[in-house]
Amino acid sequence: MSENNVSYLRQEFLAPRPAPLSDRSAIGWARKNLFASPLDAVTTIIFGVIIVWFAVSAFDWLFISAVWTGEGRAVCATTVQGGIQPDGWSGACWAYVGDWFTQFMVGSYPRDQLWRPILIAVLFVGLLAPMLVPSAPRKGLNALLLLVVLPILAYVLLLGGWFGLPHVETSQWGGLMVTLLLSFVGIVVSLPFGIVLALGRRSDMPIVRSASIGFIELVRGVPLITVLFMASVLLPLFLTPGNNIDKFVRALVGVSIFASAYMAEVIRGGLQAIPKGQYEGADSLGLTYWQKMILIIMPQAIKLVIPGIVNTFIGMFKDTSLVSIINMYDLLGIVKASFGDASWLTPVTPLTGLIFAGFVFWLFCFGMSRYSAFVERRLDRGHKR
Incomplete structure (x- = not known):
C-alpha cells in the first residue's frame, strides 16, 4: 500500500488560528452567553432595548423628575421644569x-424621647458589626451583650417607667x-x-x-x-x-x-x-x-x-x-x-x-x-x- 492511498493522514499542517477571547473578559463572556447564535443576538438586542428603556424611565421618575423638597400635595404635581401635571405622575414624591x-x-x-430608640439603634449596630466580622475578638462577650443584655436594655429603655423615664x-x-x-x-x-x-x-x-x-x-x-x-x-x-x-x-x-x-x-x-x-x-x-x-x-x-x-x-x-x-x-x-x-x-x-x-x-x-x-x-x- 502506497502512502498516497492513506487518506486519513494529513499532508500539510493546519494554518494557525487566532487565540480565542478569554471567557473571563467582558467581550468573551458576551460572545458566549449573549451572541452565541443569530437568535441569541436578536433576543439580546430586543430585551436589552426594553431593559434600557425601562431603566431610563425608572431613573427619570425616581430621581430626575422627582420632587425632593416642599410641603403639601401641590408640590408633587409640579415637574422639575415647572409645568403642572394634573394626574400627579410626573415623578416620585x-x-x-x-x-x-x-x-x-x-x-x-414621643418626639421628645427619640433619643431612646436612637440610642438602642446605635448600640445594636455597634454590637452587631463586630459580631459579623470573623476576626473580631471576644465573640462570647459580644454575643452575650447583643443577644441577652441588649434586648433587656431595649425593653427597659423603650418602654420606660423606670429610673425616671416617662412610660x-x-x-x-x-x-x-x-x-x-x-x-x-x-x-x-x-x-x-x-x-x-x-x-x-x-x-x-x-x-x-x-x-x-x-x-x-x-x-x-x-x-x-x-x-x-x-x-x-x-x-x-x-x-x-x-x-x-x-x-x-x-x-x-x-x-x-x-x-x-x-x-x-x-x-x-x-x-x-x-x-x-x-x-x-x-x-x-x-x-x-x-x-x-x-x-x-x-x-x-x-x-x-x-x-x-x-x-x-x-x-x-x-x-x-x-x-x-x-x-x-x-x-x-x-x-x-x-x-x-x-x-x-x-x-x-x-x-x-x-x-x-x-x-x-x-x-x-x-x-x-x-x-x-x-x-x-x-x-x-x-x-x-
Whole structure:
C-alpha cells in the first residue's frame, strides 16, 4: 500500500488560528452567553432595548423628575421644569417621604424621647458589626451583650417607667423600629428553640418525640396571621382581669413560636444529612449525648442548612407586616396609614411610599442573603478553591 492511498493522514499542517477571547473578559463572556447564535443576538438586542428603556424611565421618575423638597400635595404635581401635571405622575414624591420619615422609623413614639430608640439603634449596630466580622475578638462577650443584655436594655429603655423615664405605651411604637424588634427577637428565640424541637423530634423517648411532633405540626398547620389573632384576641379571654399581657409581647411570642416550628424542620434536615459514621465515631469516643450533639453533630448540621436558616429569617422579617391584624403598625403598616393624610393625597404618593418600604425591606433581606453566602464560603472546607 502506497502512502498516497492513506487518506486519513494529513499532508500539510493546519494554518494557525487566532487565540480565542478569554471567557473571563467582558467581550468573551458576551460572545458566549449573549451572541452565541443569530437568535441569541436578536433576543439580546430586543430585551436589552426594553431593559434600557425601562431603566431610563425608572431613573427619570425616581430621581430626575422627582420632587425632593416642599410641603403639601401641590408640590408633587409640579415637574422639575415647572409645568403642572394634573394626574400627579410626573415623578416620585420624596418630599412626602421626608415629611413622614420619622413616623416611618418609630411610629408615634414621643418626639421628645427619640433619643431612646436612637440610642438602642446605635448600640445594636455597634454590637452587631463586630459580631459579623470573623476576626473580631471576644465573640462570647459580644454575643452575650447583643443577644441577652441588649434586648433587656431595649425593653427597659423603650418602654420606660423606670429610673425616671416617662412610660411609653407599646401602642405608640411603630415603623421600622417594630419590624426590627419583632424580627430580631424572633431570630434570637427561634434558632435555639428550633434546635431543641428538632432534637426532640428525633429523640428515642416517645413522650418527648410525640410532644415535639405535635407542636411542630400544629403550628405549621396554621398561618401566622391566625397565630397572631389568637395571641391578641383569644389569649386575654383565658387570663384573669388585671393580668393582661401587653399586646407587643403577645406579638413577640406569636412570631417566635411560629418561626421556631419552621426552624425545627430546617435543623432536622441538617441532622438527617449527617452520616451515621459521625454518630458512631462520637459514641466510640465515649461522649455523652449532649457532648456529641454540641461538639460533633450540631456544628456540621447547622453548616449544611445555613441557606434554609437564612431563608426562614428573611421570611420572618417580611412576615412582621402581619402584626397590623392586632393594630400594631410596622414599617409597611405606617406607610399604608400615611396614604390617608389629606395634605399628601396625590396619585403618586402611594407608589412612592410603597417603593420606599420595598427598598428598605429589600436592603435588609439582601444584606442577610449576602452575609449568608459569605458564611457559606468561609465554612466550606469540602473543596479547595
